[in-house]
Amino acid sequence: MYRSHSCGQLRASHINTEVTLAGWVQKSRDKGFMIWVDLRDRYGITQLIFDEDRTPATMMEKAKSLGREFVIQVTGTVIERESKNAKMPTGDVEVLVSDLKILNDAKLPPFTIEDETDGGEDIRMKYRYLDIRRNPVKDSLIFRHKVTMEVRKYLSDQEFIEVETPYLIKSTPEGARDFVVPSRMNEGQFYALPQSPQTFKQLLMVGGMDKYFQIVKCFRDEDLRADRQPEFTQIDCEMAFVEQEDILNIFEGLTLHLLKEINGVEVDKFPRMLFDDAMRLYGNDKPDIRFGMEFGELNAVTQHKDFGIFNNSELVVGIAVPGGNSYTRKQIDNLIKWVKRPQVGALGMVYCRVNEDGTFKSSVDKFYDQEDLAKWAEVTGAKAGDLICILSGETNKVRTQLSALRMHLAEELGLRKPNEFAPLWVIDFPLLELDEETGHYHAMHHPFTSPKPGQLELLDSKPGEVKANAYDLVLNGNEIGGGSIRIHDKQIQATMLKHLGFSDEEAKAQFGFLMDAFEYGAPPHGGLAFGLDRLVAILGGQETIRDFIAFPKNNSGRDVMIDAPAFIDDEQLKELNLKLDIQE
Amino acid sequence: MYRSHSCGQLRASHINTEVTLAGWVQKSRDKGFMIWVDLRDRYGITQLIFDEDRTPATMMEKAKSLGREFVIQVTGTVIERESKNAKMPTGDVEVLVSDLKILNDAKLPPFTIEDETDGGEDIRMKYRYLDIRRNPVKDSLIFRHKVTMEVRKYLSDQEFIEVETPYLIKSTPEGARDFVVPSRMNEGQFYALPQSPQTFKQLLMVGGMDKYFQIVKCFRDEDLRADRQPEFTQIDCEMAFVEQEDILNIFEGLTLHLLKEINGVEVDKFPRMLFDDAMRLYGNDKPDIRFGMEFGELNAVTQHKDFGIFNNSELVVGIAVPGGNSYTRKQIDNLIKWVKRPQVGALGMVYCRVNEDGTFKSSVDKFYDQEDLAKWAEVTGAKAGDLICILSGETNKVRTQLSALRMHLAEELGLRKPNEFAPLWVIDFPLLELDEETGHYHAMHHPFTSPKPGQLELLDSKPGEVKANAYDLVLNGNEIGGGSIRIHDKQIQATMLKHLGFSDEEAKAQFGFLMDAFEYGAPPHGGLAFGLDRLVAILGGQETIRDFIAFPKNNSGRDVMIDAPAFIDDEQLKELNLKLDIQE
Structure with a gap:
């Protein structure tokens, strides 16, 4: 036994x-005659005391030699602390040390092991094992554990069964590129790593498992972004004999449970928003509804004047910035600069101040009178003291631009509060998405998603208008989950694949196993997958996922510890005696 | 809502x-005027009834058309059953159907979906999604879920934190061959899939996580055996500030918890057996101690007679078969044949009957008198009515042979009861193992295992005798877990790697990241990993793991569903546009 108590445990009662x-x-x-040491473990910090009067001289010497991050073991007596520290749970006591053992010494760490460290991102990532000792990272990992425990508890109580599906599978196209894994047992053949267990969970439904879940690693060999790892974790779920309504209810229940148990927050029933409405009102399929600033479409009230820019725009759309009339001219110029940055790409911005006395002052007063501007205020919901910001152009583009501006302003105005939670369902997604480069339609969700009842017939005539039985769960402007009711009929699946451009032969080769399974009594089924990394980060009040992953990869896909488990080299590959005889 | 109740739910109260x-x-x-249908889902079976008097003719027709495994939805009234079935939980009632909807039809399944099916292994594996509908497989998957839930609950209650470690890592040699994964983001570089998260969990201990666990997939690209999958699941655990005793206590606690919660069995404190004793008494480092038949070493009581075979043997060793004197001559001949099979490899077997009157009759009466044989009985613990079976030869070989015979006899005698559980710890494993082909020693556990205190000095002089701080958890003759106290000192780790034949350069390249971490305050630590697949199978009273894996691979590493997710082909590989320019 190395210890009788943890460093977070001792109280006055001890x-x-x-x-x-x-x-x-x-x-x-x-202090020469007295030495205090703060001893830390995962559970807390306890103050140790060595003093000349009560500690032998040799031990005083040893205590003086202790450097930061030395690993030690001490035995001693718990005594009352002279100057108590109310901020520390152990702050009433200290341990008068009678025995001190250095278990391991430590080089001076390259950054301070404190909540606010002096180490930059790169050095902390390189020495991730030291970074993990810091409370913000350690607490994030513990937080993630708590979330997954609660997820499993909730789903298990609802009769979901966690079933492990294979990691070494056959490639099935799901949008991103697969990682491939050569097999030595079967020379010249390759496994793929799953982008999701999609087809396996559907087979489990055909197999009668009824309610399945799995917290599971998924993989995609794609360009990395800050918040996108080549390996990521999903809470993957599927249910049989369900309609969309059943699925929304179950996973709304799970999310409510997490918000309550993890965050202590009670949230009302989640609003549901049509995809089309989300695009119209927020320019975005994952709107942050912690704040308003809904889009107002202004074409009807801007036309028939001489302002050509608006007249020639497919969409003129604005938002009311609460209290924005207080912005200086310079601040507004900065906003205009901001929307004109290449990352946003607007050509300009029209604005209109709503004065406290109810009058208006716009950047286009030449073209619009007070009566016109009053209509703008009405459409955008602007009140006295607000600022109306208006963009115009091609519908899809201008929505994206105004959405970016809305988020930017909300961030600046402090409206995106990390401890406020505003979930919602976005439903009725389009089934197909037009690839503007190729002119082909592809599945917006995946090829197994079912069209809404009665819409299959539109596939030929109006493919872009077909709605899917697909839904996303959105939390604070992030998509934390998404899913759909699946196709469970072989013929419909075949029709869908045809429309996605698969020949009969290709469809059979790629998805034959699934369509065959549909012939042996496939129940109606559907599901949802949460992105665990992001869910945990948002519940934890963070924008980035990195602190919630013990060993993340950097933007080139390398392990954060550059000299650590990362890549194998040619030499090792030779040693592995691997035959890779495929060449491009 | 597809249903108001499950098929296992209805009772007389409904x-x-x-x-x-x-x-x-x-x-x-x-029956023409009446049709009964057994409707099945995951939760049970409910009897439906259609009858001429109360069911419209069109619905009678539809009911008649229902084939096995059709998926249907019915609405109806729960009524009392005329002939109740006490064996079914729903056997008091049936549902008089008022509405019948066929949700999906089904081709005739290639085997019966019954507990005892007419389908052979291959066909059931090919249609695994149908096999999963059968209770034995379905219940095994649900059983696995229950075990993992209890494992997580227990460890979480003990303050263990589940931390996910990466799947795309750098190769570290751990005995088996790694699967490698080419990275497209970093051309010409390869990840490896982990054989275990060993080094990461050690880094988490350096990082102060204190108590870590993870239920995690691991991978090895090796020849497959019936019970060895290329991907397998571990319950991986590590603790800081622990000695061997602490680890044995914690995981004995976990195992007791599982036996109690899952099997309803209370087991005493686990015996602990030295590796050397296990080899001496059972010829095996994972002895099944549900029954006796301990080895008796007979060299001292067989020498100095004229029986050359025994005189020239390094080891003469026997077991007493309880009640074995009842074996006929033919049965004994069959045993002799059995041990002489190439799979066992003994040259022959000497036996000795212990008659009911206490006299002896051996196959070597020419050489040994009654007094000699009485000593054999004493050494092997044979009683009146038993049979002593004796093998002789080179120590290691003969122990393995007699161990095989012991297990074979126990199986035949019905001593390996699936619902009896006899766990034990085997401790003090050798640190190193001699590779007889190369003459080199390699780590028996892995290179991070610590030698027992004070034994480091023996590494040079007597490497084969150095004992490790390593232990296995054995259950019913199976190793279900194994672990060790790790090295946490850079110098000792360097010494160990040197002894394992790594040059300084190789050691630095392979394990530098770990040894560097040891310089920044590494705590003493150790851990254990359970093989989940086998643990679950044994708790479930099964010898094979396959039923407890939803989608196992066959012996060539292919997915069981031959036409299903298995391997990608050249064509797909080309489509993936993968550059693999490594050639042997």
Whole structure:
């Protein structure tokens, strides 16, 4: 036994107890005749005391030698602290050390192991094992554990069964590129790593498992972005004999459970928004509804004047910035600059101040009178003291631009509060998406998604208008989950694949196993997958996922610890005696 | 809502309720004027009834058309059953159907969906989604879920944190061959899939996580055996500030918890056996101690007679077969044949009957008198009515042979009861193992295992005798877990790697990241990993793991569903536009 108690455990009730503790030296203060050491472990910090009167000289010497992050074991007596520290749970006591053992020494860490560290991102990532000792990272990993435990508890209580599906599978196209894994047992053949267990969970439904879930790693060999890892974790779920309504209810229940158990927050029933409405009102299929600033479409009230820009625009659309009339001219110019940056791409911005007295002052007063501008305020919901920002252009583009502006303003105005949670369902997604480069339609969700009842007939005539039985769960402007009711009929699946451009032969080769399974009694089924990394980060009030992953990869897909488990080299590959005889 | 109740839910208390059920047609009996259908889902079976008097003619027709495994939805009234079936939980009632909807039809399944099916292994594996509908497989998957839920609950209650470690890592040699994964983001570089998260969990200990666990897939690209999958699941655990004793206590606690919660069995404190004793008494480092038949070493009581075979053997060793004196001569001849099979490899077997009157009759009476044989009985613990079986030869070989015979006899005698559980710890494993082909020693566990205190010095002089701080958890003759106290000192790790034949350069390249981490305050630590697939199978009273894996691979590493997710082909590989320019 290295310890009788953890470093977070001792209280006034332990006074006069003999204890043994082990941990890391957080810091020490040496007053010559007296030395205090803060001893840290995962559970907390306890103050140790060595003093000339009560500590043998050799031990005083040893105590003086302790450096930061040394690993030590001490035995001693819990005593009352002279100057108590109300901020520390153990702040009433300290341990008068009678025995000190250095278990391991430590080089000076390359950055301070404190909540606010002096180490930059790169050095902390390189020494991730030291970064994990810091509370913000350690607490994030513990937080993730708590979330997954609650997810499993909730789903298990609802009769979901966690079933492991294979990692070494056959490639099935799901949008991103697969990682491939050569098999030595079967020379010249390759496994793929799953982008999701989609087809396996559908087979489990055909197999009668009824309610399945799995917290599972998925993989995609694609360009990385800050918040996109080549390996990521999903809470993957599927249910049989369900309609969309059943699925929304179950996973709304799960999300409510997490918000309550993890965040202590009670949220009302989630609003549901049509995809088309989300695009119209927020320019975005994952709107942040913690705040308003809904889009107002202004074509009807801007036309028939001489302002050509608006007259020639497919869409003129604005938002009311609450209190925005207080912006200086310079601030507004900065906003205009912001929307004109290439990342946003607007050509300009029209604005209109709503004065406290109810009058208006716009950047296009030449073309529009007070009566016109009053209509703008009405459409955008602007009140006295607000600022109306208006963009115009091609519908899809201008919506995206105004959505970016809306988020930017909300961020600036402090409206995106990390501890406020505003979930919603976005439903009735389009089934197909036009690839503007190729002119082909492809599945917006995946090829197994069912069209809404009665819409199959539109596939030929109006493919872009067919709605899917697909839904996303959105939280604070992030898509945290998405799913659909699946096709469970072989013929419909075949029709769908044909429309997605698969020949009969290709469809059979790629998806034959699934369509065959549909012939042996496939139940209606559907499901949903949460992106765990992002869900955890948002519940934890963070925008980035990195702190919630123990060993993330950097933007080139390398392990964060550059000298650590990362890539194997040619030499090792030769040693592995691997035959890779495929060449392009 | 496809259903108001499941097919396992209805009881007498539901009589006169209107219900909606959905599921699969298990079977139907058509008496012309009356049709009974057994409707099945994951939760049970409910009998439906259609009868001429109360069912419209069109619905009677539809009911007649139902084939096995059709997916249907019915609405009807729960009524009392005329002939109750006490064996079914729903056997008091049936549902008089008022509405019948066929949700999906089904081709005749290639084997019966019954507990005892007419389908052979291959066909069931090919149509695994149909096999999963059968209770034995379905229940095994649900059983696995229950075990993992209990594991997580127990460990979480003990303050273990589940942390996900990466799947795309750098190769580290751990005995088996790695699967490699080419990275397109970093051309010419390859990830490896982990054989275990060993080094990552050690880094988490350096990072102060204190108690870590993870239920995690691991991979090895090796020849497959019936019970060895290329991907397998571990319950991987690690703790800081622990000695061997602490680890044995924690995981003994976990195993006791599982036996109690899952099997309803209370087991005493686990015995602990030295590796050397296990080899001496059972010829095996994972002895099944549900029964006795311990080895008795007979060299001392067989020498100095004229029986040359024994005199020239390094080891003469026997077991007492309880009640074995009842074996006929033919049965004994069969045993001799059995041990001489190439799979076992003994040259022969000497036996000795212990008659009911206490006299002896051996196959070597020419050489040994009654007094000699009495000593054999004493050493092997044979009683009146037993049979002593004796093998001789080179120590390691003969122990393995007699161990095989012991297990074979126990199986025949019905001593390996699936519902009896006899766990034990085997401790003090050798640190190194001699590779007889190369003459080199390699790590028996892995290169991070710590030698027992004070034994480091023996590494040079007597490498084969150095004992490790390593232990296995054995259950019913199977290793279900194994682990060790790790090295946490850079110098000792370097010494160990040197002894394992790594040059300084190789050691730095392969394990530098870990040894560097040891310099920044590494705590003493150790851990254990359970093989989940086998643990679950043994707790479930099965010898093979396959039923407990939803989609196992066959012996060539292919997915069981031959036409299903298995391998990608050249064509797909080309489409993936993968550059593999490594050639042997």
